[in-house]
Amino acid sequence: MKQTNYHLFDFMDFDPTMQREEALWKAYAPTSIVERDGDIVVTIPYQQQRHQEDMAPDMEAAQQSYDLIIRAYEPNIIRLFTTMTDDQMTESDEMLLMAPEVKRKPLRYVDGDVIATDGTKVANINLSEPRIDPWSDLLPAPQPAPLITFYPDGDTSKPVALSDDHFSPPRYDALPLGFCSVCCNDTATKNERATISFKCDADEHFVGTGERFRKMDLSGQTFQLKNQDGQGVNNRRCYKNIPFYLSSRMYGVFFHTSDYCKLSLADHSSRSVQFLCDHATLDVFLIGGQTPEEILKGYRMLTGFPAMPPLWSFGIWMSRMTYFSADEVEDICNRLRQEHYPCDVIHLDTGWFRTDWLCEWRFNPERFPDPKGFISRLKENGFKVSLWQLPYIAQGAEQLEEAKKNHYISQPTKEEETSTGGASNFSALDYAGTIDFTYPKATDWYKYSLLKPLLDMGVKCIKTDFGENIHMDHQYHSSSPERLNNIYALLYQKAAYEVTREVAGDGIIWARAGWAGCQRYPLHWGGDSESSWAGMAGSLKGGLHLGLSGFAFWSHDVPGFHSTPDFMNSPLDEQVYVRWTQFGVFTSHMRYHGTCKREPWHYPTIAPIVKRWWKLRYRLIPYIIEQSELACRSGLPIVQALLIHHPNDRQVWHIDDEYYFGNEFLVCPVMNAENRRDIYLPEGQWVHFLTGERLEGGRWYNNVEVPLDEMPVFVRPDARIKMYPHDVDSTDDMDLEKAITIEITKEYKGI
Known part of the structure; x- marks a missing residue:
């Protein structure tokens, strides 16, 4: 307006x-x-x-x-x-x-x-x-407060x-x-829209609020806390809105609601933080602490701690949009093994159904004639299978009549309803309804009729895609659509996570939407990023803010999801592929996915570089496990904004292109074609992990040249890094008891 x-x-x-x-x-x-x-x-x-x-x-x-x-x-x-x-x-x-x-x-x-x-x-x-020194009645006196x-x-x-x-x-x-x-x-009124405001300082900074694709300091911005299909990672739309912010004055605020909200962080007035809820109830938790980690832990103590993902999930995931047959998948997996590209997960996106995008939770019988045998063969080869699906029932889906008859999906408010409220950006399918997770019978149907047969075959992970939007002109069992829309992601992901853990033995999903509490059900990825420098930078911004909103585990599509200018068909930039790979090695989970070929051998010029970084990823898994276990019982994410460790350093409240990976690594990804970047090192001594070079902190290093096969990654002197001593093809080959510790001594010369 x-x-x-x-x-x-x-x-x-x-x-x-x-x-x-x-x-x-x-x-x-x-x-x-x-x-x-x-x-x-x-x-x-x-x-x-x-x-x-x-x-x-x-x-x-x-x-x-x-x-x-x-x-x-x-x-x-x-x-x-x-x-x-x-x-x-x-x-x-x-x-x-x-x-x-x-x-x-x-x-x-x-x-x-x-x-x-x-x-x-x-x-x-x-x-x-209030103190008054009267001299004019030009304006009325202030109202009480x-x-x-x-x-x-x-x-x-x-x-x-x-x-x-x-x-x-x-x-x-x-x-x-x-x-x-x-x-x-004529006679009745109802109350709606309640507001609360807090004073703020002129130099106060704010972070968090979800996977916010914005600069680090959110001061001076207003956000609609309304989950939407983000359609990328470079705009104000947001897949994961979290009604929580963290202030540089060392307090946090959690607004306990699932209603649509508005949050102004020193924007409508630079003197105030303002919150507006569409429902006339305010339930606000003020969380104190001396450090960001302490405050984030307080938030998790209210809304839940993240569960620990399984070991294999920290390996590399390979995917495209999409693989269409068992033969195609097995050819790719065999080549990964033959050429010793370490990999743990093969993900099947929208193409494993009878019709691409027509989600029926059934394998195509012609292209996947023996799905149980197919999954078993992949398992023997060290691969876990992840499957895409979504929470809507399409027109033409075999489950439609059952779902409608039993009210497992939302019901249109009008008989002539033809809403496409859940429709995909990539398909003309008309979704007839949203699975109603406010109805226990519908939740059980989803868990045990739709997902359990797949998990019984050996599938290890369900990609809980979408969930940001629901049919808004439909009825739900125990909620209005307006009050359900934001929290829908939590109900959806909880159901998928619980049945996966129960049947497959591993608690994990691959989710896109988010709200308060979703951090309990890892893991979440950053949505449909552009395969470009801007997409990479936007992804990292979102991941940093999500980590400042209670989430420990976060991933992204390497090397970006879609191409430009042709969304589906423009070829990848090989520099982006390498730089995004390097960035991915130092995030909690690492998945290749997108609209064009993602397997590295399609890019022979850079494939040797990519393989070396993949091998480094697997050598780091003991460290990643150690840091993940810490994250599950603390307030720490795996991808950490610098301010978590240096809250009194005013510089870091503005840095969103560097981060800590766990507590030991300071990572500075290169996000441009010039192979250069400015590097800020906080106070103290730093050692380049790859080369052993020693640098003094508390300063900027400007226009540093970084060859394509390198990335600036720093550790402290005397750091101890757990690593795996051997190359492996998957985590099935690992015995973590054999992990060694690399000590960053004066003699350290890099790896």
């Missing part, structure tokens, strides 16, 4: 024509503060505002009061809950999976301060009148305060608390 001078329209999403019968209610100063069962309950009156552009109280409307509940948990978590729709606070749902360490801390209220039983100051509620400041980890030097942010009393830029009401008929 066009920008105006009015917060009402620009942030609160009011109708600019003022034709809709809606009203804004602004929070006033508390009228009551009481202790109740260890919580502090603050009664907040809300005053309706006049239906006009400038804000002014409508004194003819009676105030409405709603309680703001302040609850504290160990360790370093404050919860704020208020509802204008009679919702109930819960401590367990699909998103919330609190760790045993998360325990209630009873609170008491003493002379304006909220104090925990251990003596920690949790909050201050300022009831004093709740002046509440929170200290998530008890550190009073970094307050998180509600923001009553305005230029003048009629011109607000943020509300501390507020909600909207709309007229349903």
Whole structure:
């Protein structure tokens, strides 16, 4: 929409024509503060505002009061809950999976301060009148506001305060608390759209919010937290929105909701972080800590820790869009073995069905005449099989009538419904409905009728593609589509993960969409990136922010998914192939996939370089396993933004083309055709892992030349890196007891 001078329209999403019968209610100063069962309950009156552009109280409307509940948990978590729709606070749902360490801390209220039983100051509620030095009545006096400041980890030097942010009393830029009401008929209204805002500093930085394809510092941006098919990695659309951000002032905020939301990080006002939820309930967790890792661990303690993927998943995955027959797949796998390209997984994308893209969870009987034998032969050759599918039932699918009859899929609200709400970008198929994971019988049908027969054959992983969009004009068993859309990915991936772990023995999926809690079900990849330098850079940005949103494991399509300018048919850039391979070696999982040939022998000029990097990947697997196990019990991702280790270094809050791989490697991928890049090394000594060169940190190295077969990768002196001492064809050939430790001593000269 066009920008105006009015917060009402620009942030609160009011109708600019003022034709809709809606009203804004602004929070006033508390009228009551009481202790109740260890919580502090603050009664907040809300005053309706006049239906006009400038804000002014409508004194003819009676105030409405709603309680703001302040609850504290160990360790370093404050919860704020208020509802204008009679919702109930819960401590367990699909998103919330609190760790045993998360325990209630009873609170008491003493002379304006909220104090925990251990003596920690949790909050201050300022009831004093603002200081006034009268000299003009040109403008009205400011409206009252709740002046509440929170200290998530008890550190009073970094307050998180509600923001009553305005230029003048009629011109607000943020509300501390507020909600909207709309007229349903002549006599009834309903409450919707609630907002909360916190003060921020002029130099404050923000990261997280999901797989955000943006610069590292998100300050000055507003995001719609609404899952969509991202259609690449270089735009504002987002496959994985996570209602969580991390501040450079060392606090995090988790907005516990699956509703559509809007989050302004010092954008609509540089003085405020503002959150707007389409549903009139606010459930906000403030998470404190002294380091980013501590805060991220606090977030995982609320929403769940990642599960450990199986060993074989850390090997190389080979795929295309798509392989069409068992013969084609076996030829590729045999050549990988004959030429000693190490590989563990072969992925079959959209072409294993009767008709390409017509997902029926059945192998094509002509092109895959013996799927169980086919999978068994691949297993004997050291390959695991991954299969593509999606959560929609297409017109023409053999399961359609069963799904419709039993309400396993969403039901159209009109008989003439012909929606293609779930349709693919690559197909004209009309999807008749979305599998309804709000219905337990539909979930069991998906798990045991659709997936289990495949897993019983020996399939080891299901690619849970799509899930960002559902049929919005359909009915679902126990949710409106608007409230289901964001959390759908979590329900979908949970079902696939659980049945895979149950039947195949390994807990793993390959997922694209995401919401809070999805980190529990690894792993996720970055979607349909362009095979270009821009696609590579956008992928890394997304992966870094996802790692700052609670996810430990993340991958991407090497060397990008689609070509340009011809989406399906333009040939790959061989430099991009090599540089993306190098980048992929130093991410948690590594899959080749896309619209053109991905097998390295099709590019003989660079194939020897690629093979050397593949072999290095397998030598690093003991280190990757070690770091992954650490990530599963901490707040750390595998691909780590530099700020995780150097939060007080102002430089790193702006660096999004370098990262830590685990705790030991500092990786600087080359993302241009000039074979050069600027390198920033944080404070201290650094050793080039490949060459043994020693460099001093705390400075930039500009325009460094990097030959195509190299990539800048650094470790600290005295680092100890677990590695496998032998070349292998797959992880089946590995005995991790034989891993050795490389010590970065003064004599180290590289590998």
